[in-house]
Amino acid sequence: MAESVKVAVRCRPFNQREKDRGAKCIIEMNGQNTSIRNPDTPKEEPKKFAFDYSYWSHDGFTEDADGVLHPNKGSKYASQQIVFDNLGKGVLNNAFEGYNCSLFAYGQTGSGKSYSMVGYGKNRGIVPIICDELFKTMKLNDDANMRYEVTFSMLEIYNEQVRDLLQKENPKGGLQVRQNPKLGLFYVQGLKYVPVGSYSEIEKRIDQGTANRTVASTNMNATSSRAHTVVTIIFDQISKDDAGSETKKSSVMNLVDLAGSERADSTGATGDRLKEGANINKSLSALGNVISALADLSMGKKNARVPYRDSVLTKLLQNALGGNSKTIMIAALSPADINYDETLSTLRAKKIKNNAVVNENPIDKLIRELKEENERLRKSMATGGVVSGASGMTPEGGLPPPY
Numbered sequence: 394m395a396e397s398v399k400v401a402v403r404c405r406p407f408n409q410r411e412k413d414r415g416a417k418c419i420i421e422m423n424g425q426n427t428s429i430r431n432p433d434t435p436k437e438e439p440k441k442f443a444f445d446y447s448y449w450s451h452d453g454f455t456e457d458a459d460g461v462l463h464p465n466k467g468s469k470y471a472s473q474q475i476v477f478d479n480l481g482k483g484v485l486n487n488a489f490e491g492y493n494c495s496l497f498a499y500g501q502t503g504s505g506k507s508y509s510m511v512g513y514g515k516n517r518g519i520v521p522i523i524c525d526e527l528f529k530t531m532k533l534n535d536d537a538n539m540r541y542e543v544t545f546s547m548l549e550i551y552n553e554q555v556r557d558l559l560q561k562e563n564p565k566g567g568l569q570v571r572q573n574p575k576l577g578l579f580y581v582q583g584l585k586y587v588p589v590g591s592y593s594e595i596e597k598r599i600d601q602g603t604a605n606r607t608v609a610s611t612n613m614n615a616t617s618s619r620a621h622t623v624v625t626i627i628f629d630q631i632s633k634d635d636a637g638s639e640t641k642k643s644s645v646m647n648l649v650d651l652a653g654s655e656r657a658d659s660t661g662a663t664g665d666r667l668k669e670g671a672n673i674n675k676s677l678s679a680l681g682n683v684i685s686a687l688a689d690l691s692m693g694k695k696n697a698r699v700p701y702r703d704s705v706l707t708k709l710l711q712n713a714l715g716g717n718s719k720t721i722m723i724a725a726l727s728p729a730d731i732n733y734d735e736t737l738s739t740l741r742a743k744k745i746k747n748n749a750v751v752n753e754n755p756i757d758k759l760i761r762e763l764k765e766e767n768e769r770l771r772k773s774m775a776t777g778g779v780v781s782g783a784s785g786m787t788p789e790g791g792l793p794p795p796y
């Protein structure tokens with residue numbers, strides 16, 4: 394599990410709202426490391442986190458005549474292509490080897506999840522590039538004894554109900570989630586799976602599904618996705634031996650754009666929006682619990698129960714997360730001081746084990762830790778509170794608690 398989970402973070406440019414409010418950038422990235430500065434305590438050392446990849450997409454780019462963003466000479470700007478090269482290629486290779494893969498985008502509303510996953514206009518995200526490369530690689534591997542089949546589905550989970558994004562009309566209350574009594578796996582009854590024969594067919598399906606997504610305006614984002622979107626691509630490789638008998642290698646790729654993880658107070662949520670928020674957080678914390686239980690199991694902890702049943706999202710991803718699956722998480726970050734709390738909780742949502750370490754001089758590290766410890770004790774004494782837990786610098790917090 395430790396090696397089969399990769400975690401990346403990506404910091405986007407300022408949006409118009411942040412520019413209008415004169416926002417300051419509080420994120421810094423250096424190699425695999427990301428640090429965040431608390432705008433209220435500018436003298437305090439920034440908190441540091443290590444990831445498999447820290448993608449700087451905040452500045453250092455130019456838009457060409459077609460609207461594609463390219464890194465300026467010498468800049469560390471991480472383009473869509475770089476993200477695909479690092480993360481998407483692995484998904485593709487795994488699929489050809491017959492592994493299941495899941496790719497999640499996580500983060501507050503408007504932080505850039507959809508940009509990384511699907512992309513906008515010519516700046517295609519990781520999902521369309523994976524699909525394009527899938528068909529290109531199939532063509533390259535063309536062999537008379539090999540047949541490929543690709544099947545596509547796209548659904549969203551909104552308020553714990555499943556909607557098929559490839560169908561205009563969905564039953565009231567959503568499609569039913571059922572459990573296969575023999576395999577124990579959950580599935581969506583009546584979900585449309587369409588065979589696709591080319592990239593352009595998949596592209597059309599993604600556009601169709603994206604247009605059917607449930608979006609709503611919040612303070613944070615004019616078109617905010619309030620649902621989890623799950624694109625599933627089933628990739629079958631059927632080979633024929635000399636005697637004419639066939640064997641099938643099957644891989645399921647789940648590409649999941651999670652709903653915004655923000656807290657109620659920052660979105661100005663009331664009524665329906667508040668209910669949506671509660672459901673979003675229910676499934677995000679269920680997802681965090683499943684991932685950490687799987688990590689416990691892989692570390693040899695016996696009796697760890699994996700709580701798949703706690704949300705529709707984790708039920709449907711049971712097969713994609715457990716078993717022979719490889720998992721990639723992309724956490725999307727706002728650069729702005731005004732989003733400090735949300736961005737910090739996104740950075741801490743890394744419960745899963747990985748091997749990346751902070752590249753820090755050991756003396757600097759010790760000084761920083763002592764300073765933080767000092768600060769924590771000082772605050773605790775001032776409030777007469779109990780000293781508990783570690784200081785905020787640990788890169789292994791939990792997913793933020795439901796509000």
Ligand SMILES: Nc1ncnc2c1ncn2[C@@H]1O[C@H](COP(=O)(O)OP(=O)(O)OP(=O)(O)O)[C@@H](O)[C@H]1O
Nearest residue numbers: 405450502503504505506507508614616617618653
């Ligand atoms: N890496 C990036 N480079 C350039 N622009 C970006 C990048 N990431 C995000 N943006 C821009 O930021 C805005 C918000 O991004 P996006 O829609 O992807 O957020 P989101 O996290 O999916 O939001 P929601 O959860 O509300 O759907 C978009 O206008 C997008 O074009």
